[in-house]
Amino acid sequence: MKFLNKILIISIFIFLNNCSGTKEKEVLLIETDIEAQMIQTYKEGLEALEKGDVLFAAKNFNTVENIYPQSIWAPRSILMAAYAYYSQDYYGDAISELERYLKKYPTSSDIVYAHFLIASCYYELIIDEKKDLSPLINSKKYFKIIVKDYPNSDYALDARFKLDLIDNILASKELYIGKYYLSKEKWIAAINRFKVIIQEYDDTEYVEEAIHRLVEVFYKIGLEEESRKYAVLLGYNYLSSEWYKESYKVFNKEYDDPISKIKKEKSNFLIKKFKNLFE
Numbered sequence: 259m260k261f262l263n264k265i266l267i268i269s270i271f272i273f274l275n276n277c278s279g280t281k282e283k284e285v286l287l288i289e290t291d292i293e294a295q296m297i298q299t300y301k302e303g304l305e306a307l308e309k310g311d312v313l314f315a316a317k318n319f320n321t322v323e324n325i326y327p328q329s330i331w332a333p334r335s336i337l338m339a340a341y342a343y344y345s346q347d348y349y350g351d352a353i354s355e356l357e358r359y360l361k362k363y364p365t366s367s368d369i370v371y372a373h374f375l376i377a378s379c380y381y382e383l384i385i386d387e388k389k390d391l392s393p394l395i396n397s398k399k400y401f402k403i404i405v406k407d408y409p410n411s412d413y414a415l416d417a418r419f420k421l422d423l424i425d426n427i428l429a430s431k432e433l434y435i436g437k438y439y440l441s442k443e444k445w446i447a448a449i450n451r452f453k454v455i456i457q458e459y460d461d462t463e464y465v466e467e468a469i470h471r472l473v474e475v476f477y478k479i480g481l482e483e484e485s486r487k488y489a490v491l492l493g494y495n496y497l498s499s500e501w502y503k504e505s506y507k508v509f510n511k512e513y514d515d516p517i518s519k520i521k522k523e524k525s526n527f528l529i530k531k532f533k534n535l536f537e
Contacts, residue, residue, distance in 0.1 A: 296325045303338065312342040316351070333363045340375060349379040370404060374413040377401045381420060384427065391431065398424045422461070429459035433468060440471065445479050466492065470501040477508050485509075 303318030319339035323332040336359040343352035356376040363369070377400030383393035397420070404417040436451030448471070455468035469492045476485035489505045496502050 293326065293329075296322050296329065296331060299325065300331060300335065300338075303335075303342075307338070307342050307345070310346070312346045312348065315339075315342040316355075333359065333366050333368065336362075337368060337372060337375075340372075344375060344379055347382070349383055352376075353379050370408045370411050370413055373400050373403050373408075374417065377404065377417070377420070381424075384424075391428075394424055394427060398428075425459050426462045426464070429455050429462040429464040429468075432459070433464050433471075436468070436471060440475060445475055448475055466496050466499050466501040469496075470505045473505040473508055 299318050300322045303315045303322065306312075306315035306318060316339040319335040319342065322335040326332060336355055340352045340355035340359065343349070343355065353376055356372050356379070359366075359372050360369070360376070366372070377397050380393045380397035380400065384397065385393075401417040401421050401424070404411065404413050405421065408414060432451045432454050436448045436455075439445075439448035439451060452468040452471045452475070455462070455464055456472075459465065469488050472488040473485050473492065476482070476488065485508070489502075489509070492499065492502050492505050
């Protein structure tokens with residue numbers, strides 16, 4: 259009886275072992291089929307992208323992620339879907355894909371590219387300084403991340419260049435609003451706008467005019483000492499600037515630019531000589 263029991267136990271063990279082996283083979287076959295399907299779908303996405311069919315391409319890249327979310331192809335597929343949208347100006351869709359990528363794969367080796375692409379999407383949405391500022395602010399946010407966290411990357415140089423352009427646009431926005439307040443004689447509001455340019459955008463091309471406007475507005479409201487302070491600042495940093503000459507005129511109404519004076523005298527001399535030819 260004991261002998262029969264042993265034979266039965268051995269038979270059951272062999273049977274279960276065979277079943278386990280069969281299941282492992284089935285799992286391997288399934289995984290192989292999924293991987294082949296994933297590669298084919300990714301390939302079709304690339305082909306569609308090359309043909310300019312970005313919607314079909316993005317759909318295929320998203321399918322790759324859904325088929326095999328644990329694979330290395332999943333994060334790449336999100337980036338490819340985002341790039342597909344970006345390449346044809348579907349910036350909102352590209353941003354949605356990239357925000358999902360940043361949330362899902364914060365430690366990915368391609369994270370710097372994701373930051374750069376999302377910054378570029380927002381940058382492309384910039385219209386001008388009189389429109390919505392949110393694309394400017396968001397674009398600046400992501401370009402600053404690249405410069406701060408990835409200063410030696412291939413994207414850092416372009417990010418710095420774009421940040422300079424963005425600051426110029428933001429400064430022009432402040433100047434535009436400040437001059438509007440100035441025209442409405444809202445002195446404090448105007449002063450605050452011009453000061454923002456000096457404090458936050460001092461490397462932009464608008465800082466000279468902003469300082470001059472402070473000279474102008476302080477003089478108008480009777481704060482001559484404060485006005486002179488900004489005139490000195492303008493002269494110290496931008497002595498040859500046209501805006502310094504304008505500021506000088508605020509205090510000296512009879513000021514005449516020496517160069518303009520010479521040109522005027524030269525012109526009068528030539529006219530006089532010309533007239534003498536016919537006398």
